[in-house]
Amino acid sequence: MLSVKAVNQYYGQTHTLWDVNLELPRGECACLLGRAGVGKTTLVNCIMGHLPVKSGTVIWQRGDEPPQNLLQQPVETRAALGISYVPQGRPIFSQLSVEENLHVALMAARHGRRAIPDVVFDLFPALHDMGSRRAGELTGPQQQQLAMARALVPEPELLILDEPTEGGQPELMAEMGNIIHRLNRDLGLTVLLVEHRLPFIRRVADRFFLLDRGRNVAEGTLDQLDDQLISHYLM
Template identity: 65%
Template sequence: MLRLQAVNQFYGPKHILRDISLELPRGQCTYLLGRNGVGKTTLVNCIMGHLPVSSGTVSWQLYGEPELDLLLYPVEERAALGIGYVPQGRQVFSQLSVDENLRVALMAGRNKTNRIPPMVYELFPVLYDMRHHRAGDLTGSGQQQLAIARALVLEPELLILDEPTGGFQPTVVAEIGRNIRQLQQEFGLTLLVVEQQLPFTPQGDDRFCLLEGGCNVAQGRLEQLDESLIQAYLAV
Protein backbone atom coordinates (compact mmCIF):
# COMPACT_ATOMS: atom_id res chain seq x y z
CA MET A 1 0.00 0.00 0.00
CA LEU A 2 2.14 2.93 1.25
CA ARG A 3 5.71 2.54 2.46
CA LEU A 4 8.13 5.24 3.61
CA GLN A 5 11.80 4.47 4.13
CA ALA A 6 14.36 6.80 5.74
CA VAL A 7 12.44 9.96 4.82
CA ASN A 8 14.14 13.27 5.66
CA GLN A 9 12.79 16.77 5.19
CA PHE A 10 14.23 20.24 5.84
CA TYR A 11 12.79 23.74 6.22
CA GLY A 12 15.82 25.67 5.06
CA PRO A 13 18.62 24.63 7.44
CA LYS A 14 16.20 23.15 9.99
CA HIS A 15 15.97 19.35 9.94
CA ILE A 16 12.26 18.55 10.45
CA LEU A 17 11.83 14.85 9.62
CA ARG A 18 14.65 12.47 10.50
CA ASP A 19 14.83 9.05 8.84
CA ILE A 20 11.10 8.33 9.12
CA SER A 21 10.11 4.79 8.12
CA LEU A 22 6.47 3.73 8.11
CA GLU A 23 4.38 1.09 6.39
CA LEU A 24 0.58 1.18 6.26
CA PRO A 25 -0.99 -2.30 6.13
CA ARG A 26 -3.85 -2.58 3.66
CA GLY A 27 -7.30 -2.25 5.22
CA GLN A 28 -6.05 -1.19 8.64
CA CYS A 29 -6.17 2.05 10.62
CA THR A 30 -2.84 3.58 11.65
CA TYR A 31 -2.67 6.53 14.05
CA LEU A 32 0.16 9.03 13.56
CA LEU A 33 0.54 10.40 17.08
CA GLY A 34 2.61 13.05 18.80
CA ARG A 35 2.48 16.44 20.46
CA ASN A 36 2.04 19.64 18.48
CA GLY A 37 5.04 20.55 16.35
CA VAL A 38 6.75 17.14 16.15
CA GLY A 39 6.39 16.80 12.36
CA LYS A 40 3.08 14.99 11.83
CA THR A 41 1.55 17.43 9.34
CA THR A 42 4.93 17.86 7.64
CA LEU A 43 5.03 14.11 7.07
CA VAL A 44 1.53 14.14 5.60
CA ASN A 45 2.45 17.06 3.34
CA CYS A 46 5.45 15.07 2.09
CA ILE A 47 3.17 12.11 1.28
CA MET A 48 0.74 14.36 -0.59
CA GLY A 49 3.49 16.25 -2.43
CA HIS A 50 2.92 19.66 -0.84
CA LEU A 51 6.47 19.56 0.54
CA PRO A 52 9.58 18.06 -1.07
CA VAL A 53 11.30 15.02 0.43
CA SER A 54 15.02 15.74 0.90
CA SER A 55 16.01 12.06 0.95
CA GLY A 56 14.43 8.65 1.35
CA THR A 57 11.71 6.83 -0.57
CA VAL A 58 7.90 6.86 -0.64
CA SER A 59 6.36 3.86 -2.44
CA TRP A 60 2.71 3.37 -3.41
CA GLN A 61 1.06 0.18 -4.63
CA LEU A 62 -2.54 -0.66 -5.38
CA TYR A 63 -3.66 -4.28 -5.11
CA GLY A 64 -2.54 -6.28 -8.15
CA GLU A 65 -0.64 -3.36 -9.67
CA PRO A 66 3.10 -2.56 -9.81
CA GLU A 67 4.73 -0.52 -7.08
CA LEU A 68 5.17 3.18 -7.90
CA ASP A 69 7.70 5.74 -6.73
CA LEU A 70 5.26 8.31 -5.35
CA LEU A 71 7.91 11.03 -5.37
CA LEU A 72 7.89 11.02 -9.18
CA TYR A 73 4.25 12.20 -9.24
CA PRO A 74 3.32 15.89 -8.81
CA VAL A 75 0.86 16.85 -6.12
CA GLU A 76 -2.06 17.24 -8.56
CA GLU A 77 -1.75 13.60 -9.67
CA ARG A 78 -1.56 11.88 -6.29
CA ALA A 79 -5.30 11.96 -5.60
CA ALA A 80 -5.87 10.20 -8.93
CA LEU A 81 -3.56 7.40 -7.73
CA GLY A 82 -6.06 6.53 -4.99
CA ILE A 83 -4.97 8.71 -2.06
CA GLY A 84 -7.63 10.81 -0.34
CA TYR A 85 -6.68 13.66 1.97
CA VAL A 86 -8.68 15.56 4.59
CA PRO A 87 -6.58 18.57 5.64
CA GLN A 88 -6.39 20.08 9.07
CA GLY A 89 -8.95 22.87 9.42
CA ARG A 90 -11.35 21.38 6.82
CA GLN A 91 -10.66 24.01 4.10
CA VAL A 92 -14.01 23.66 2.34
CA PHE A 93 -15.08 26.22 -0.29
CA SER A 94 -17.45 28.20 1.89
CA GLN A 95 -19.15 30.14 -0.94
CA LEU A 96 -19.86 27.03 -3.01
CA SER A 97 -22.73 24.68 -2.28
CA VAL A 98 -22.19 21.26 -0.73
CA ASP A 99 -22.89 19.68 -4.12
CA GLU A 100 -20.42 22.01 -5.87
CA ASN A 101 -17.70 21.21 -3.31
CA LEU A 102 -18.11 17.53 -4.07
CA ARG A 103 -18.19 17.97 -7.84
CA VAL A 104 -15.03 20.09 -7.81
CA ALA A 105 -13.29 17.21 -6.03
CA LEU A 106 -14.57 14.72 -8.63
CA MET A 107 -12.37 16.36 -11.26
CA ALA A 108 -9.23 15.21 -9.45
CA GLY A 109 -10.25 11.53 -9.28
CA ARG A 110 -9.20 8.44 -11.18
CA ASN A 111 -12.55 8.14 -12.93
CA LYS A 112 -13.51 11.36 -14.68
CA THR A 113 -17.19 11.18 -13.88
CA ASN A 114 -19.85 13.53 -12.62
CA ARG A 115 -21.33 10.87 -10.35
CA ILE A 116 -21.09 11.28 -6.59
CA PRO A 117 -20.60 7.77 -5.14
CA PRO A 118 -23.67 6.60 -3.17
CA MET A 119 -21.49 5.80 -0.13
CA VAL A 120 -20.93 9.52 0.45
CA TYR A 121 -24.56 10.31 1.17
CA GLU A 122 -25.07 6.97 2.90
CA LEU A 123 -22.36 7.90 5.36
CA PHE A 124 -23.38 11.57 5.70
CA PRO A 125 -27.15 11.92 5.02
CA VAL A 126 -27.14 15.50 6.36
CA LEU A 127 -25.00 16.50 3.37
CA TYR A 128 -27.69 15.21 1.01
CA ASP A 129 -30.29 17.30 2.82
CA MET A 130 -27.99 20.35 2.61
CA ARG A 131 -26.58 19.68 -0.85
CA HIS A 132 -27.91 22.94 -2.36
CA HIS A 133 -26.83 25.09 0.61
CA ARG A 134 -23.53 26.94 0.87
CA ALA A 135 -20.81 25.00 2.66
CA GLY A 136 -20.27 28.04 4.86
CA ASP A 137 -23.78 27.60 6.25
CA LEU A 138 -22.92 24.19 7.70
CA THR A 139 -21.98 23.74 11.33
CA GLY A 140 -18.35 22.99 12.16
CA SER A 141 -19.10 19.26 12.36
CA GLY A 142 -21.04 19.48 9.08
CA GLN A 143 -18.05 21.11 7.40
CA GLN A 144 -15.81 18.33 8.72
CA GLN A 145 -18.22 15.78 7.24
CA LEU A 146 -18.05 17.66 3.95
CA ALA A 147 -14.24 17.66 4.05
CA ILE A 148 -14.25 13.89 4.53
CA ALA A 149 -16.94 13.43 1.86
CA ARG A 150 -14.91 15.54 -0.57
CA ALA A 151 -12.03 13.08 -0.23
CA LEU A 152 -14.37 10.09 -0.50
CA VAL A 153 -15.84 11.09 -3.87
CA LEU A 154 -12.43 10.12 -5.31
CA GLU A 155 -13.14 6.56 -4.12
CA PRO A 156 -9.65 6.31 -2.60
CA GLU A 157 -7.83 3.22 -1.39
CA LEU A 158 -6.04 5.23 1.33
CA LEU A 159 -7.63 8.07 3.31
CA ILE A 160 -5.41 10.45 5.31
CA LEU A 161 -7.13 12.58 7.96
CA ASP A 162 -5.12 15.35 9.62
CA GLU A 163 -6.51 15.99 13.13
CA PRO A 164 -10.16 15.36 12.18
CA THR A 165 -11.36 15.79 15.79
CA GLY A 166 -9.56 19.07 16.51
CA GLY A 167 -11.71 21.63 18.34
CA PHE A 168 -14.85 19.50 18.61
CA GLN A 169 -16.84 18.56 21.69
CA PRO A 170 -16.82 14.91 22.85
CA THR A 171 -20.14 13.98 21.20
CA VAL A 172 -18.88 15.15 17.80
CA VAL A 173 -15.54 13.41 18.34
CA ALA A 174 -17.42 10.18 19.05
CA GLU A 175 -19.46 10.61 15.86
CA ILE A 176 -16.32 11.20 13.79
CA GLY A 177 -14.85 8.08 15.36
CA ARG A 178 -17.87 6.04 14.28
CA ASN A 179 -17.59 7.43 10.75
CA ILE A 180 -13.90 6.54 10.56
CA ARG A 181 -14.53 3.03 11.83
CA GLN A 182 -17.32 2.57 9.28
CA LEU A 183 -14.98 3.63 6.47
CA GLN A 184 -12.55 0.93 7.50
CA GLN A 185 -14.91 -1.90 8.34
CA GLU A 186 -17.70 -1.44 5.76
CA PHE A 187 -15.85 0.16 2.86
CA GLY A 188 -12.43 -1.44 3.33
CA LEU A 189 -10.38 1.76 3.32
CA THR A 190 -6.84 1.97 4.64
CA LEU A 191 -6.65 4.89 7.08
CA LEU A 192 -3.91 7.16 8.38
CA VAL A 193 -5.30 9.33 11.18
CA VAL A 194 -3.13 12.17 12.50
CA GLU A 195 -3.83 13.17 16.11
CA GLN A 196 -2.10 14.67 19.14
CA GLN A 197 -3.89 12.21 21.40
CA LEU A 198 -5.70 8.94 20.80
CA PRO A 199 -9.33 10.14 20.55
CA PHE A 200 -11.17 6.90 19.77
CA THR A 201 -11.58 3.48 21.29
CA PRO A 202 -8.94 1.35 19.55
CA GLN A 203 -9.69 -1.87 17.72
CA GLY A 204 -7.59 -5.00 17.94
CA ASP A 205 -5.75 -4.57 14.64
CA ASP A 206 -5.17 -0.81 14.85
CA ARG A 207 -1.60 0.41 14.65
CA PHE A 208 0.31 3.51 15.73
CA CYS A 209 3.37 5.51 14.78
CA LEU A 210 4.67 7.90 17.44
CA LEU A 211 6.72 10.97 16.49
CA GLU A 212 8.95 13.12 18.68
CA GLY A 213 11.32 15.77 17.39
CA GLY A 214 10.81 14.61 13.83
CA CYS A 215 11.84 11.05 14.68
CA ASN A 216 9.79 7.88 14.75
CA VAL A 217 10.33 6.85 18.38
CA ALA A 218 7.90 3.91 18.44
CA GLN A 219 5.43 2.06 16.25
CA GLY A 220 3.46 -1.17 16.23
CA ARG A 221 0.06 -2.43 17.32
CA LEU A 222 -1.92 -0.04 19.51
CA GLU A 223 -1.93 -2.54 22.34
CA GLN A 224 1.83 -1.86 22.57
CA LEU A 225 1.23 1.85 23.25
CA ASP A 226 1.69 1.55 26.99
CA GLU A 227 1.50 4.13 29.77
CA SER A 228 5.24 4.82 29.71
CA LEU A 229 5.10 5.88 26.04
CA ILE A 230 1.98 7.95 26.64
CA GLN A 231 3.59 9.82 29.53
CA ALA A 232 6.86 10.34 27.72
CA TYR A 233 5.54 11.49 24.34
CA LEU A 234 1.83 12.36 24.53
CA ALA A 235 1.05 13.71 27.98
CA VAL A 236 0.79 17.50 28.20
Protein backbone atom coordinates in the same frame (compact mmCIF):
# COMPACT_ATOMS: atom_id res chain seq x y z
CA MET B 1 0.31 -0.30 0.19
CA LEU B 2 2.24 2.73 1.54
CA SER B 3 5.91 2.47 2.42
CA VAL B 4 7.85 5.48 3.70
CA LYS B 5 11.57 4.80 4.03
CA ALA B 6 14.36 6.97 5.41
CA VAL B 7 12.63 10.26 4.65
CA ASN B 8 14.56 13.42 5.50
CA GLN B 9 13.01 16.86 5.19
CA TYR B 10 14.25 20.38 5.83
CA TYR B 11 12.62 23.77 6.35
CA GLY B 12 15.42 25.98 5.06
CA GLN B 13 18.44 24.93 7.10
CA THR B 14 16.35 23.25 9.81
CA HIS B 15 16.33 19.46 9.69
CA THR B 16 12.72 18.48 10.54
CA LEU B 17 12.36 14.78 9.64
CA TRP B 18 15.21 12.38 10.33
CA ASP B 19 15.18 9.05 8.43
CA VAL B 20 11.47 8.55 9.13
CA ASN B 21 9.91 5.17 8.27
CA LEU B 22 6.28 4.12 8.07
CA GLU B 23 4.75 0.90 6.71
CA LEU B 24 0.98 0.92 6.25
CA PRO B 25 -0.54 -2.33 4.95
CA ARG B 26 -3.76 -2.38 2.99
CA GLY B 27 -6.93 -2.34 5.07
CA GLU B 28 -5.42 -1.05 8.33
CA CYS B 29 -6.21 2.06 10.32
CA ALA B 30 -3.03 3.58 11.74
CA CYS B 31 -2.35 6.72 13.74
CA LEU B 32 0.59 9.12 13.70
CA LEU B 33 1.20 10.20 17.30
CA GLY B 34 3.39 12.74 19.01
CA ARG B 35 3.36 16.10 20.71
CA ALA B 36 2.69 19.26 18.72
CA GLY B 37 5.55 20.21 16.43
CA VAL B 38 7.27 16.82 16.19
CA GLY B 39 6.69 16.43 12.43
CA LYS B 40 3.38 14.58 12.04
CA THR B 41 1.73 17.00 9.61
CA THR B 42 5.09 17.60 7.94
CA LEU B 43 5.34 13.89 7.16
CA VAL B 44 1.82 13.80 5.76
CA ASN B 45 2.56 16.82 3.58
CA CYS B 46 5.67 15.05 2.29
CA ILE B 47 3.54 12.04 1.37
CA MET B 48 1.06 14.31 -0.42
CA GLY B 49 3.80 16.19 -2.26
CA HIS B 50 3.14 19.55 -0.61
CA LEU B 51 6.65 19.67 0.88
CA PRO B 52 9.97 18.75 -0.76
CA VAL B 53 11.87 15.74 0.54
CA LYS B 54 15.64 15.85 0.77
CA SER B 55 16.12 12.07 0.65
CA GLY B 56 14.23 8.82 1.05
CA THR B 57 11.33 7.16 -0.76
CA VAL B 58 7.54 7.13 -0.49
CA ILE B 59 6.29 4.04 -2.32
CA TRP B 60 2.60 3.62 -3.09
CA GLN B 61 0.90 0.63 -4.67
CA ARG B 62 -2.76 0.62 -5.61
CA GLY B 63 -4.35 -2.80 -6.05
CA ASP B 64 -2.43 -4.88 -8.57
CA GLU B 65 -0.85 -1.85 -10.21
CA PRO B 66 2.96 -1.44 -10.19
CA PRO B 67 4.40 0.39 -7.16
CA GLN B 68 5.29 4.05 -7.67
CA ASN B 69 7.58 6.45 -5.85
CA LEU B 70 5.25 9.33 -4.99
CA LEU B 71 8.20 11.67 -4.71
CA GLN B 72 8.53 11.43 -8.49
CA GLN B 73 4.86 12.27 -9.07
CA PRO B 74 3.27 15.74 -9.28
CA VAL B 75 1.07 16.80 -6.37
CA GLU B 76 -2.11 16.70 -8.44
CA THR B 77 -1.75 12.99 -9.23
CA ARG B 78 -2.39 11.82 -5.66
CA ALA B 79 -6.18 11.67 -5.94
CA ALA B 80 -6.06 9.83 -9.26
CA LEU B 81 -3.61 7.35 -7.70
CA GLY B 82 -6.13 6.57 -4.97
CA ILE B 83 -5.04 8.82 -2.08
CA SER B 84 -7.32 11.42 -0.48
CA TYR B 85 -6.31 13.89 2.21
CA VAL B 86 -8.37 15.96 4.63
CA PRO B 87 -6.03 18.56 6.17
CA GLN B 88 -6.55 20.10 9.56
CA GLY B 89 -9.01 22.99 9.71
CA ARG B 90 -12.01 21.82 7.64
CA PRO B 91 -10.76 22.89 4.19
CA ILE B 92 -13.78 23.57 2.02
CA PHE B 93 -14.74 26.09 -0.64
CA SER B 94 -16.83 28.31 1.59
CA GLN B 95 -18.38 30.35 -1.23
CA LEU B 96 -19.55 27.28 -3.14
CA SER B 97 -22.59 25.19 -2.30
CA VAL B 98 -22.36 21.78 -0.68
CA GLU B 99 -23.17 20.16 -4.02
CA GLU B 100 -20.58 22.24 -5.85
CA ASN B 101 -17.92 21.28 -3.29
CA LEU B 102 -18.64 17.61 -3.93
CA HIS B 103 -18.69 17.99 -7.70
CA VAL B 104 -15.32 19.72 -7.69
CA ALA B 105 -13.89 16.47 -6.29
CA LEU B 106 -15.28 14.54 -9.27
CA MET B 107 -12.56 16.16 -11.36
CA ALA B 108 -10.09 13.90 -9.55
CA ALA B 109 -12.14 10.71 -9.94
CA ARG B 110 -10.86 7.89 -12.10
CA HIS B 111 -12.58 6.50 -15.20
CA GLY B 112 -14.55 9.68 -15.87
CA ARG B 113 -17.05 9.20 -13.04
CA ARG B 114 -19.72 11.91 -13.20
CA ALA B 115 -21.93 11.06 -10.22
CA ILE B 116 -21.31 11.29 -6.50
CA PRO B 117 -20.79 7.74 -5.15
CA ASP B 118 -23.72 6.42 -3.11
CA VAL B 119 -21.48 5.80 -0.12
CA VAL B 120 -20.99 9.56 0.36
CA PHE B 121 -24.65 10.25 1.11
CA ASP B 122 -24.99 6.94 2.91
CA LEU B 123 -22.33 8.10 5.38
CA PHE B 124 -23.42 11.75 5.41
CA PRO B 125 -27.16 11.81 4.69
CA ALA B 126 -27.58 15.37 5.98
CA LEU B 127 -25.41 16.69 3.15
CA HIS B 128 -27.92 15.45 0.59
CA ASP B 129 -30.57 17.78 1.97
CA MET B 130 -28.10 20.67 2.22
CA GLY B 131 -26.95 20.48 -1.39
CA SER B 132 -27.89 24.05 -2.30
CA ARG B 133 -26.61 25.66 0.92
CA ARG B 134 -23.42 27.70 0.84
CA ALA B 135 -20.70 25.67 2.53
CA GLY B 136 -19.54 28.63 4.61
CA GLU B 137 -22.94 28.74 6.31
CA LEU B 138 -22.63 25.21 7.72
CA THR B 139 -21.74 24.55 11.33
CA GLY B 140 -18.21 23.42 12.18
CA PRO B 141 -19.15 19.72 12.44
CA GLN B 142 -21.11 19.96 9.17
CA GLN B 143 -18.11 21.52 7.44
CA GLN B 144 -15.95 18.67 8.75
CA GLN B 145 -18.45 16.20 7.29
CA LEU B 146 -18.33 18.01 3.95
CA ALA B 147 -14.52 18.01 3.88
CA MET B 148 -14.47 14.29 4.58
CA ALA B 149 -17.28 13.56 2.11
CA ARG B 150 -15.45 15.46 -0.61
CA ALA B 151 -12.35 13.35 0.02
CA LEU B 152 -14.42 10.20 -0.53
CA VAL B 153 -15.87 11.30 -3.88
CA PRO B 154 -12.86 10.02 -5.92
CA GLU B 155 -13.28 6.62 -4.19
CA PRO B 156 -9.78 6.45 -2.68
CA GLU B 157 -8.01 3.40 -1.33
CA LEU B 158 -6.13 5.45 1.28
CA LEU B 159 -7.71 8.24 3.31
CA ILE B 160 -5.42 10.53 5.33
CA LEU B 161 -7.09 12.59 8.07
CA ASP B 162 -5.28 15.32 10.01
CA GLU B 163 -6.97 15.97 13.38
CA PRO B 164 -10.49 14.87 12.33
CA THR B 165 -11.83 15.50 15.87
CA GLU B 166 -10.58 19.10 15.96
CA GLY B 167 -12.95 21.13 18.12
CA GLY B 168 -13.45 18.29 20.54
CA GLN B 169 -17.24 18.17 20.78
CA PRO B 170 -18.19 14.73 22.17
CA GLU B 171 -20.88 14.24 19.52
CA LEU B 172 -18.39 15.02 16.75
CA MET B 173 -15.86 12.53 18.12
CA ALA B 174 -18.49 9.81 18.47
CA GLU B 175 -19.83 10.38 14.96
CA MET B 176 -16.37 10.58 13.42
CA GLY B 177 -15.40 7.36 15.18
CA ASN B 178 -18.46 5.61 13.76
CA ILE B 179 -17.67 6.86 10.25
CA ILE B 180 -14.02 5.79 10.37
CA HIS B 181 -15.09 2.38 11.69
CA ARG B 182 -17.46 1.91 8.77
CA LEU B 183 -14.92 3.06 6.20
CA ASN B 184 -12.15 0.89 7.57
CA ARG B 185 -13.85 -2.20 8.98
CA ASP B 186 -16.89 -2.48 6.70
CA LEU B 187 -15.67 -0.95 3.42
CA GLY B 188 -11.99 -1.91 3.66
CA LEU B 189 -10.61 1.60 3.22
CA THR B 190 -7.07 2.09 4.53
CA VAL B 191 -6.87 5.05 6.92
CA LEU B 192 -3.94 7.09 8.26
CA LEU B 193 -4.82 9.45 11.11
CA VAL B 194 -2.94 12.34 12.66
CA GLU B 195 -4.65 12.55 16.03
CA HIS B 196 -3.87 13.18 19.69
CA ARG B 197 -7.01 12.10 21.56
CA LEU B 198 -6.07 8.74 23.04
CA PRO B 199 -9.61 7.41 23.73
CA PHE B 200 -10.53 8.14 20.11
CA ILE B 201 -7.33 6.55 18.82
CA ARG B 202 -7.84 3.41 20.87
CA ARG B 203 -11.35 3.11 19.51
CA VAL B 204 -10.56 3.33 15.80
CA ALA B 205 -6.90 2.50 15.13
CA ASP B 206 -5.09 -0.83 14.70
CA ARG B 207 -1.52 0.48 14.89
CA PHE B 208 0.41 3.58 15.91
CA PHE B 209 3.57 5.33 14.78
CA LEU B 210 5.09 7.61 17.41
CA LEU B 211 7.30 10.54 16.41
CA ASP B 212 9.47 12.73 18.60
CA ARG B 213 11.61 15.60 17.33
CA GLY B 214 11.16 14.38 13.77
CA ARG B 215 12.28 10.82 14.47
CA ASN B 216 10.60 7.44 14.84
CA VAL B 217 10.66 6.44 18.50
CA ALA B 218 8.06 3.63 18.67
CA GLU B 219 5.43 1.76 16.69
CA GLY B 220 3.18 -1.21 17.17
CA THR B 221 -0.33 -2.32 17.88
CA LEU B 222 -2.52 -0.19 20.14
CA ASP B 223 -2.11 -2.59 23.07
CA GLN B 224 1.64 -1.83 22.88
CA LEU B 225 1.02 1.87 23.46
CA ASP B 226 1.70 1.62 27.17
CA ASP B 227 1.77 4.12 30.01
CA GLN B 228 5.52 4.57 29.76
CA LEU B 229 5.37 5.66 26.11
CA ILE B 230 2.39 7.89 26.80
CA SER B 231 4.08 9.56 29.77
CA HIS B 232 7.41 10.05 28.03
CA TYR B 233 6.28 11.19 24.57
CA LEU B 234 2.68 12.41 24.80
CA MET B 235 2.10 14.03 28.18
